[in-house]
Amino acid sequence: MIQIEEVTKRYGDTTVVNGVTLTVAPHTVTVIVGTSGSGKTTLLRMINRLVEPTAGIVKIDGEDNRSIPGYELRRRIGYAIQGHGLFPHRTVAQNIATVPTLLGWEKDRTEAKVEELLKLFQLDPADFGPRYPHELSGGQQQRVGVARALAAEPNVLLMDEPFGALDPIIRSKAQEDLTAIQKHFGTTIILVTHDMEEAFHLADKIAVMDKGEVVQYATPAEMLVKPATPFVETLVGASERPFRLLGIETVGEAVEPGSAEGRPVPEVLSQRDALSELLWSGRSALPVAAANGEILGRVTLQAIVKRAARPR
Amino acid sequence: MMFTLPNLFRLAVLVVLLAFLLQPAWFEAMLTPLVQENAPAIYNQGSLFWLTVLHLRTVFIATFAATVVAVSLAIIVTRKAGAEFLPLSRSLVNIGQTFPPVAVLALAVPIYGFGEKPTLIALFLYGLLPIFENALTGLTTLPPTVVEAARGAGMTGSQRLIRIELPLALPVILTGVRLSVVISLATATIGSTVAAKTLGEVIIAGLQSNNLAFVLQGGLIVAALAVLIHDALQGLERTLAGRVHV
Numbered sequence: 201m202i203q204i205e206e207v208t209k210r211y212g213d214t215t216v217v218n219g220v221t222l223t224v225a226p227h228t229v230t231v232i233v234g235t236s237g238s239g240k241t242t243l244l245r246m247i248n249r250l251v252e253p254t255a256g257i258v259k260i261d262g263e264d265n266r267s268i269p270g271y272e273l274r275r276r277i278g279y280a281i282q283g284h285g286l287f288p289h290r291t292v293a294q295n296i297a298t299v300p301t302l303l304g305w306e307k308d309r310t311e312a313k314v315e316e317l318l319k320l321f322q323l324d325p326a327d328f329g330p331r332y333p334h335e336l337s338g339g340q341q342q343r344v345g346v347a348r349a350l351a352a353e354p355n356v357l358l359m360d361e362p363f364g365a366l367d368p369i370i371r372s373k374a375q376e377d378l379t380a381i382q383k384h385f386g387t388t389i390i391l392v393t394h395d396m397e398e399a400f401h402l403a404d405k406i407a408v409m410d411k412g413e414v415v416q417y418a419t420p421a422e423m424l425v426k427p428a429t430p431f432v433e434t435l436v437g438a439s440e441r442p443f444r445l446l447g448i449e450t451v452g453e454a455v456e457p458g459s460a461e462g463r464p465v466p467e468v469l470s471q472r473d474a475l476s477e478l479l480w481s482g483r484s485a486l487p488v489a490a491a492n493g494e495i496l497g498r499v500t501l502q503a504i505v506k507r508a509a510r511p512r
Numbered sequence: 513m514m515f516t517l518p519n520l521f522r523l524a525v526l527v528v529l530l531a532f533l534l535q536p537a538w539f540e541a542m543l544t545p546l547v548q549e550n551a552p553a554i555y556n557q558g559s560l561f562w563l564t565v566l567h568l569r570t571v572f573i574a575t576f577a578a579t580v581v582a583v584s585l586a587i588i589v590t591r592k593a594g595a596e597f598l599p600l601s602r603s604l605v606n607i608g609q610t611f612p613p614v615a616v617l618a619l620a621v622p623i624y625g626f627g628e629k630p631t632l633i634a635l636f637l638y639g640l641l642p643i644f645e646n647a648l649t650g651l652t653t654l655p656p657t658v659v660e661a662a663r664g665a666g667m668t669g670s671q672r673l674i675r676i677e678l679p680l681a682l683p684v685i686l687t688g689v690r691l692s693v694v695i696s697l698a699t700a701t702i703g704s705t706v707a708a709k710t711l712g713e714v715i716i717a718g719l720q721s722n723n724l725a726f727v728l729q730g731g732l733i734v735a736a737l738a739v740l741i742h743d744a745l746q747g748l749e750r751t752l753a754g755r756v757h758v
Contacts, residue, residue, distance in 0.1 A: 250663060275666030285661030289679050289756040298665045348665070 207256030218412040234409035278357035284345030286333035293329035299352040317347040339370040442508035446472040460498040464489035574635035586647035609641035631703030639692035646688025650681030683753040690745040
């Protein structure tokens with residue numbers, strides 16, 4: 201658990217972060233969104249003390265993060281940034297081994313961990329381990345950057361626009377990978393982005409920052425239904441709201457008894473994608489299948505349209 | 513890669529240089545037309561080979577000392593604690609560069625006497641600037657995300673310096689060393705005006721006895737050394753730059 205209590209950061213007369221209080225539950229993904237200059241990156245960097253707060257306390261699992269030296273704290277917290285920041289003079293394997301080496305892990309343990317992570321990120325250890333970062337594609341570099349952040353098995357992973365430099369197709373793949381990895385390790389992730397789509401896609405909870413303050417901290421659904429301020433409403437995108445709402449829920453939640461023609465859609469598909477499929481194929485209902493192929497029922501256009509309406 | 517035309521040319525220069533230093537008599541016929549009757553065509557007041565070794569030794573010691581001092585200074589002023597010394601260090605090394613080596617010799621001789629010491633001081637001061645400026649550039653133009661990542665991974669200040677900053681800045685630092693070495697190779701010749709054992713001795717002897725062959729062979733040896741050392745260091749820089757991929 202991460203508790204941010206009344207944290208303020210001032211540079212001279214400018215207040216960048218102003219009295220922010222946030223509690224992040226363990227094993228969840230929290231996304232901090234906001235326009236540039238809203239203080240979101242500064243807030244993130246105060247968690248691992250790359251920036252020292254002017255006032256306030258950050259507690260990690262109940263312990264003040266100033267109780268140990270900054271560099272030791274940072275070895276315990278994963279940190280991945282935009283543009284990956286891989287060390288250009290070190291191989292992929294050496295890059296991933298950075299924190300384990302700093303912590304003085306035994307060679308065998310480090311090597312095993314590097315191999316495990318490379319496999320997890322779908323990179324062949326024998327092929328990619330000895331390569332240099334410049335020999336990788338943008339998407340591969342980004343994956344190695346995240347693997348490096350996870351190498352010492354941190355409970356907490358901080359990510360500063362980690363997918364900002366990727367093209368849309370690779371980005372959505374990277375987001376899927378991140379979700380899978382978060383489930384695999386149960387890591388608590390705090391991610392900063394200015395991309396609302398990304399926020400809704402990844403977040404268990406979203407914190408919206410504006411002018412150094414958190415204006416709303418809520419689940420994606422809540423944020424859509426009850427935006428706290430006009431700023432949040434604008435950020436969410438008024439015309440996007442029904443689609444975002446459908447994007448959060450899966451077809452499984454909207455399934456009803458009955459049958460329909462055509463190829464079934466998986467129950468984990470988002471309702472938004474189901475709507476898209478319904479509209480494109482000109483049908484009014486689709487069969488829904490479980491992962492094992494069993495038909496669970498159907499999802500109708502009518503039901504989805506109803507679900508897209510503002511909840512009362 | 514090894515046998516490209518420029519490399520073959522460099523090899524040829526090296527072979528001719530070594531032959532000239534070890535068996536100067538072979539080249540006597542070529543140089544005789546340049547001298548007046550009965551004057552020697554090959555320097556005869558000492559071994560050319562030993563003068564070259566001593567010349568290189570002087571340059572090496574001076575450059576080594578300048579590298580250690582300039583790089584240390586650049587490291588100090590690029591740390592947070594030493595940032596305020598940046599303008600001061602800049603002025604100091606600039607003075608070192610603008611003060612003519614001849615003037616340094618003139619000032620150092622009364623204190624240290626004739627011989628190698630005044631030359632070493634002059635070359636050391638003269639060589640500081642290129643190394644310092646390059647080290648400064650190398651250490652301040654590192655990719656910001658890389659430095660940020662090193663900090664975020666939990667490296668201490670000295671770990672960042674040794675594991676990340678210096679290896680990445682090394683090719684640029686080496687460029688400074690190369691400039692300094694080439695300048696020093698030429699400048700070292702004036703050390704012979706205060707009795708330092710360098711190739712300047714050959715040139716000065718030629719000037720004093722109006723012997724064009726002496727002047728020419730002293731100058732050519734220095735030039736050949738400068739070209740060969742320059743290219744060797746440049747090759748090393750390229751290899752290193754290839755390794756750090758920046």
